[in-house]
Amino acid sequence: MDEQQQTLLNFMWEQSDKLLIQMLQHIGLTFISLFAAVLIGVPLGILIARKKELSGTVLSVAGILQTIPSIALLGFMIPVLGIGAKPAIVALFLYALLPIIRNTYTGITGVNPAVKEAAVAMGMSEWQTLFSVELPLATSVILAGIRTATVINVGVATLASYIAAGGLGEFIFGGISLNNTNMILTGAIPAALLALLFDFLLSRAQRLSFKTVGTAMKIAPALLILLASLYFIPSAYGGKLTAGFTPEFMGRQDGNLGLQSKYGLTIHTIVISDAVMYKAAYENQLDIISGYSTDGRLKAYDLFTLQDDKGIFPPYYAAPIVSNKALRKFPQLEKTLNLLSDKINDSIMTDLNYRVDYLHQSPEKVAKDFLMANNLWRQEANSNTGIIRLGSKIFGEQYILANIYSMLIKGYTNYGVATKTGLGGTKICFDALTNDQIDLYPEYTGTGLLTILQPTQRTIDSLAGDKDKTYQYVKKEFQRRYAVKWLKPIGFNNTYALMMRQKQAQDLGIETISNLKHYLESN
Amino acid sequence: MIKVQNVSKSFGNTDAVKDISFEVKAEENLILLGPSGCGKTTTLKMINTLIKPSAGTIYIDGRDVMHQSPTILRRSIGYVLQNNGLFPHFTVAQNIAVVPQLLKWEKRRTEKRIRELLEKLHLSPNYLQAYPHELSGGQQQRVGLARALVADPPLLLMDEPFGALDNVTRSKIHDEFKALDELKRKTIIMVTHDVQEAFELGDRICLMDKGAIVQAGTPTELLFKPINTFVSDFLKEQRLSLEFKTIQLLDLWNWLPAGNNQQQMNTLSAETDLWTGLESFKFNEVEVICILHHQKNEFRTVEFEQLMAAFYQYKRTLSNG
Ligand SMILES: Nc1ncnc2c1ncn2[C@@H]1O[C@H](COP(=O)(O)OP(=O)(O)OP(=O)(O)O)[C@@H](O)[C@H]1O
Ligand SMILES: [Mg+2]
Numbered sequence: 070m071d072e073q074q075q076t077l078l079n080f081m082w083e084q085s086d087k088l089l090i091q092m093l094q095h096i097g098l099t100f101i102s103l104f105a106a107v108l109i110g111v112p113l114g115i116l117i118a119r120k121k122e123l124s125g126t127v128l129s130v131a132g133i134l135q136t137i138p139s140i141a142l143l144g145f146m147i148p149v150l151g152i153g154a155k156p157a158i159v160a161l162f163l164y165a166l167l168p169i170i171r172n173t174y175t176g177i178t179g180v181n182p183a184v185k186e187a188a189v190a191m192g193m194s195e196w197q198t199l200f201s202v203e204l205p206l207a208t209s210v211i212l213a214g215i216r217t218a219t220v221i222n223v224g225v226a227t228l229a230s231y232i233a234a235g236g237l238g239e240f241i242f243g244g245i246s247l248n249n250t251n252m253i254l255t256g257a258i259p260a261a262l263l264a265l266l267f268d269f270l271l272s273r274a275q276r277l278s279f280k281t282v283g284t285a286m287k288i289a290p291a292l293l294i295l296l297a298s299l300y301f302i303p304s305a306y307g308g309k310l311t312a313g314f315t316p317e318f319m320g321r322q323d324g325n326l327g328l329q330s331k332y333g334l335t336i337h338t339i340v341i342s343d344a345v346m347y348k349a350a351y352e353n354q355l356d357i358i359s360g361y362s363t364d365g366r367l368k369a370y371d372l373f374t375l376q377d378d379k380g381i382f383p384p385y386y387a388a389p390i391v392s393n394k395a396l397r398k399f400p401q402l403e404k405t406l407n408l409l410s411d412k413i414n415d416s417i418m419t420d421l422n423y424r425v426d427y428l429h430q431s432p433e434k435v436a437k438d439f440l441m442a443n444n445l446w447r448q449e450a451n452s453n454t455g456i457i458r459l460g461s462k463i464f465g466e467q468y469i470l471a472n473i474y475s476m477l478i479k480g481y482t483n484y485g486v487a488t489k490t491g492l493g494g495t496k497i498c499f500d501a502l503t504n505d506q507i508d509l510y511p512e513y514t515g516t517g518l519l520t521i522l523q524p525t526q527r528t529i530d531s532l533a534g535d536k537d538k539t540y541q542y543v544k545k546e547f548q549r550r551y552a553v554k555w556l557k558p559i560g561f562n563n564t565y566a567l568m569m570r571q572k573q574a575q576d577l578g579i580e581t582i583s584n585l586k587h588y589l590e591s592n
Numbered sequence: 593m594i595k596v597q598n599v600s601k602s603f604g605n606t607d608a609v610k611d612i613s614f615e616v617k618a619e620e621n622l623i624l625l626g627p628s629g630c631g632k633t634t635t636l637k638m639i640n641t642l643i644k645p646s647a648g649t650i651y652i653d654g655r656d657v658m659h660q661s662p663t664i665l666r667r668s669i670g671y672v673l674q675n676n677g678l679f680p681h682f683t684v685a686q687n688i689a690v691v692p693q694l695l696k697w698e699k700r701r702t703e704k705r706i707r708e709l710l711e712k713l714h715l716s717p718n719y720l721q722a723y724p725h726e727l728s729g730g731q732q733q734r735v736g737l738a739r740a741l742v743a744d745p746p747l748l749l750m751d752e753p754f755g756a757l758d759n760v761t762r763s764k765i766h767d768e769f770k771a772l773d774e775l776k777r778k779t780i781i782m783v784t785h786d787v788q789e790a791f792e793l794g795d796r797i798c799l800m801d802k803g804a805i806v807q808a809g810t811p812t813e814l815l816f817k818p819i820n821t822f823v824s825d826f827l828k829e830q831r832l833s834l835e836f837k838t839i840q841l842l843d844l845w846n847w848l849p850a851g852n853n854q855q856q857m858n859t860l861s862a863e864t865d866l867w868t869g870l871e872s873f874k875f876n877e878v879e880v881i882c883i884l885h886h887q888k889n890e891f892r893t894v895e896f897e898q899l900m901a902a903f904y905q906y907k908r909t910l911s912n913g
Binding site: 181183184186187188189190191192193194197202205206 | 640642662663664665666667668671673674675677678679680681690691694739
């Protein structure tokens with residue numbers, strides 16, 4: 070409850086160091102890409118204003134680039150440019166291109182032909198006409214394009230944190246996965262203010278009279294470069310090894326906070342989404358990552374789990390959580406879901422995940438094969454007495470569990486099933502459950518404890534990382550606060566783990582987290 | 593000075609100019625006159641190569657314009673655009689300084705020249721830092737003229753330079769135009785579709801229709817020896833006033849009653865046009881005016897009716913001859 074009572078301003082004040090860095094990164098990302106887009110977009114706009122037959126092609130290509138969803142575009146960039154600033158800047162650059170090219174084109178072709186002709190008739194060369202007549206007259210239209218591009222970029226730059234490029238997105242997405250509204254706002258408010266500020270400043274620049282526009286045009290490039298260089302200031306520190314942690318891991322006591330307090334581990338850390346984290350480690354972009362012990366990609370990418378020799382990553386159970394209302398409405402439900410209790414241990418779960426994450430089998434097939442092998446599979450019965458709404462989060466393990474439950478319900482009861490898989494994160498899933506949008510989803514006791522309940526440090530200490538005590542506490546509290554019931558654990562332990570590439574771990578002789586700390590300090 | 597030889601221009605299927613030829617002598621004022629769309633602007637723009645002819649050749653001082661650097665050529669030709677075409681983002685001073693800047697004049701020289709021109713064109717130096725949109729239409733025209741004149745080019749091309757003005761302002765500017773010493777030494781080709789303007793300002797007139805020259809000649813020739821009905825119809829509406837303005841008192845000398853050969857108060861030069869002569873009766877509220885023939889050093893004192901009678905007799909001899 071601590072964090073919820075804290076006011077937003079307190080939080081911002083506490084995080085002001087980080088906030089400043091992220092803001093500078095954000096401004097930097099925005100303006101590096103903007104600078105590049107101006108450098109390429111304006112000449113391209115001029116070119117197509119001269120050679121109109123090219124304008125259709127160039128504008129539609131730029132238009133198509135802009136319609137690619139931001140996350141997808143960032144995803145495409147990773148295999149080519151890796152993670153971090155480079156792909157983010159390229160993606161932002163591509164988004165900024167269209168408004169700049171288009172407005173340069175409209176601005177130049179919109180110059181009164183009589184005025185252009187006057188320039189030629191006075192004896193100006195083509196370049197002289199361009200620089201002393203066409204560009205100055207098109208300035209306000211071009212600036213409008215740059216203004217649009219800036220606002221787009223400030224917005225899209227929040228997504229840069231997905232691929233470890235920093236920026237205010239770190240707070241926003243961290244806040245979403247940690248169920249921390251203050252954290253979301255600490256990122257979102259400055260991002261919105263930046264957009265408004267730049268929009269305002271550029272709108273002023275646009276309205277400058279011809280008298281001042283000349284000087285403004287001379288200052289503008291210098292200003293752009295200055296703002297762009299902000300990005301490099303915070304990233305001046307280095308380090309031998311680079312860690313990539315998810316926003317959720319960054320903010321959890323059984324995550325980076327514990328690493329710092331219990332191990333005293335300090336390492337150059339970047340924040341990254343777990344969707345790309347494993348691959349980035351595999352491709353040598355990252356050395357240490359915060360994975361889940363049962364994740365299939367551990368095996369897929371030949372990663373090695375460091376031993377947690379001080380026990381900061383307590384094991385947690387996974388179990389379905391169901392609203393009391395649904396349990397009353399569907400009397401056979403609890404019994405059916407508990408069919409899976411104690412059926413999946415660590416190695417089975419890892420194997421199932423591996424099939425989905427690495428062998429690319431469908432979660433449905435993996436689920437059915439598993440049930441068959443365990444003699445739990447039953448043909449679908451008639452479903453005519455109501456529909457159960459099943460949710461899941463957005464990664465492989467949750468898809469598999471959702472499919473298994475769906476098949477069990479269909480086989481053992483008369484209920485139908487509607488699945489709502491791929492709910493973005495803990496907060497989104499849990500809110501859907503308490504708002505009666507879904508009836509159940511698989512959850513982990515660690516997440517229930519640290520992300521949803523957020524008890525005092527004393528309470529956490531009293532549970533002492535004991536998985537059964539934790540389960541009992543979480544079950545009691547969920548029932549009391551949310552009228553949600555934790556059913557029996559599925560069996561496997563889900564816990565955070567630090568991972569490295571197998572080969573690198575061997576080469577450096579690192580087996581435990583303490584080894585890692587020692588290595589970092591001695592080098 | 594300028595020789596246009598069998599020049600044609602077509603835009604796609606439109607023949608804007610069809611095989612025209614004419615010459616302009618140094619310091620002559622040639623008017624391209626004709627209805628809208630007859631190819632006047634196109635003809636003018638081919639002279640400074642803003643438009644490339646489809647066929648034919650244009651010579652300035654014996655050199656083919658197409659064989660010269662277009663920018664250097666254009667800097668040596670003053671050009672006044674149809675709708676003044678001032679640069680909206682330049683001040684008046686910057687607008688006028690465009691060509692000197694291209695010619696890399698010293699700053700002091702440019703400034704001096706601009707001040708000189710403003711004075712001649714009756715523009716206050718207060719306007720130097722103003723932008724074109726802050727000026728009246730007439731002031732804009734003057735700035736456009738100043739811009740064309742600033743480098744003192746021997747050749748001036750003007751495309752309806754007074755087109756956007758009301759009649760009163762226009763006739764005032766006409767008078768200033770004729771009085772401007774800057775223009776006396778220049779070869780000028782001016783486009784207009786205003787017959788009055790053509791007759792008032794032109795030494796010679798090329799009357800065009802549908803891309804071709806119908807008749808080229810002095811105002812008197814066009815007026816009194818039209819080669820076809822297009823020419824006479826084109827002038828018909830304003831014939832009488834044109835005639836009054838074209839004919840000089842000198843032309844009527846033989847039909848003016850002799851005698852009373854002595855100078856009086858209201859003496860006009862025989863080089864005055866008939867229009868002014870007739871107006872002076874009313875203007876000075878007199879019964880008779882006195883006319884002085886400088887070469888012959890003779891006077892004629894005439895009444896209004898006598899002047900008109902002489903005019904009709906003169907016209908009769910023209911149409912007989
Ligand atoms: N760039 C062009 N493309 C196609 N047709 C043109 C072009 N310029 C002129 N024309 C055509 O050529 C003809 C002559 O045009 P021009 O501008 O020379 O006429 P003008 O005598 O100056 O008319 P106005 O008195 O209206 O200015 C017109 O029929 C016009 O439509
Ligand atoms: Mg014209």
